[in-house]
Amino acid sequence: MxxxxxxxxxxxxxxxxxxxxxxxxxxxxxxxxxxxxxxxxxxxxxxxxxxxxxxxxxxxxxxxxxxxxxxxxxxxxxxxxxxxxxxxxxxxxxxxxxxxxxxxxxxxxxxxxxxxxxxxxxxxxxxxxxxxxxxxxxxxxxxxxxxxxxxxxxxxxxxxxxxxxxxxxxxxxxxxxxxxxxxxxxxxxxxxxxxxxxxxxxxxxxxHERTADVVVAGYREHKTSTPEHPLLGSLLLGLYDDGQLQHVGVSASFTAARRAELHAELQPLVCEVSDHPWGEWQEWAIANPDRAPGTQSRWSVGKDLTFTPLRPDRVLEVAYDHMEGRRFRHTAQFRRWRPDREPASCGYDQLDEPVKYDLARILSVE
Structure with missing residues (x-):
């Protein structure tokens, strides 16, 4: 060449x-x-x-x-x-x-x-x-x-x-x-x-940027976290669908100080995985077609995907750009806690549904 x-x-x-x-x-x-x-x-x-x-x-x-x-x-x-x-x-x-x-x-x-x-x-x-x-x-x-x-x-x-x-x-x-x-x-x-x-x-x-109220269902620790100085890496987010809490994505990108604050703030919510809505996912699936937390996929082989389960009691408002199937396409951005919202009220029905458009019309250069 x-x-x-x-x-x-x-x-x-x-x-x-x-x-x-x-x-x-x-x-x-x-x-x-x-x-x-x-x-x-x-x-x-x-x-x-x-x-x-x-x-x-x-x-x-x-x-x-x-x-x-x-x-x-x-x-x-x-x-x-x-x-x-x-x-x-x-x-x-x-x-x-x-x-x-x-x-x-x-x-x-x-x-x-x-x-x-x-x-x-x-x-x-x-x-x-x-x-x-x-x-x-x-x-x-x-x-x-x-x-x-x-x-x-x-x-x-x-x-x-x-x-x-x-x-x-x-x-x-x-x-x-x-x-x-x-x-x-x-x-x-x-x-x-x-x-x-x-x-x-x-x-x-x-x-595009939109907001949604989601349930905080767990977290992963930051790669620099230590027992002496624990740091939160990412929050695992969920939405309810027919009474089941589905994994919808993560929120990350915090300062080091905020990682320490969040880790301490969430400790009272830590629960046993057997009591968590996602506990059953740890019993199956090396392959992960639904990208359930804690399970492997072809894209994550070798990565530590363990997470700390939290009682799904807290609601967070996040910003996101758009959906990929049933999940946020990219990392969602932390906006604010929503103590006024009940977790069970956080469902997929709140998300915007873009009006369908014909891709062929976009690919046709006029």
């Missing part, structure tokens, strides 16, 4: 902001303004193609090529003969992105990889151009990179797609609300005049 931009490449990153930014306040060089794009929920992927040779690299430069043979074949048919692209690998089921299904594609067995390629085929959506032919575009402004990318992928029928863009904040606001129904998780803004900056948070991301 001989390209003007060679691996490894660390993708350009984004920093979180609240609300859509004003394009008039952003100018790089002599180029003012922002491009807005949908924020895809998949595996970040940098594609290197030199003729028949194709390499797919993850955000942390690890190889993805062997896991997505159907995507590689589509790229041979639809991409320019020599190029380097930045984008996202995704899996869609019933016109909605499904990240959990995508995770299952990373399987060590070749036979399983080939089977999943047929059963849950992936696609690729491109949103930046790093090189084309013998030309590197790393130092070119994004507006120039986007124009060249549009020309390079003109007419690509899928499963290789070109992401949509707009400079209209009104359209971007509509995307932010509508596209969530197809599994996307926000909007990205890119300065029109910015070069491609590896591993720098040079883009802006606007993600």
């Amino acid at each position: 001989d390209l003007p931009v060679m691996p490894p490449v660390l993708p350009m990153l984004a920093k979180s902001v609240k609300g859509l930014p004003d394009p008039a306040k952003y100018s790089v060089g002599e180029v003012p303004g922002l491009y807005f794009e949908p924020k895809w929920d998949g595996f970040r992927c940098v594609v290197f193609r030199d003729g028949d040779e194709i390499e797919l690299a993850s955000r942390n430069t690890k190889p993805l090529t062997r896991y997505f043979p159907e995507v590689v074949e589509a790229m041979r048919a639809q991409l320019p003969a020599r190029c380097v692209l930045d984008g996202e690998i995704f899996v869609a089921i019933d016109d909605r992105l499904e990240f959990e299904v995508l995770q299952n594609r990373l399987h060590p067995a070749a036979s399983r990889v080939n089977l999943l390629a047929e059963q849950t085929p992936a696609g690729f959506v491109a949103f930046d151009l790093l090189a084309l032919g013998d030309t590197s575009y790393l130092d070119s402004p994004f507006a120039e990179r986007r124009a060249a990318l549009e020309e390079a992928l003109s007419g690509a029928p899928g499963p290789v797609f070109l992401t949509r863009t707009t400079t209209d904040t009104g359209v971007a606001e509509e995307w932010f609300h509508q596209f969530e129904g197809a599994g996307l998780d926000g909007v990205v803004a890119k300065p029109l005049g910015a070069p491609y900056q590896q591993n720098a948070r040079a883009m802006l991301k606007i993600k």
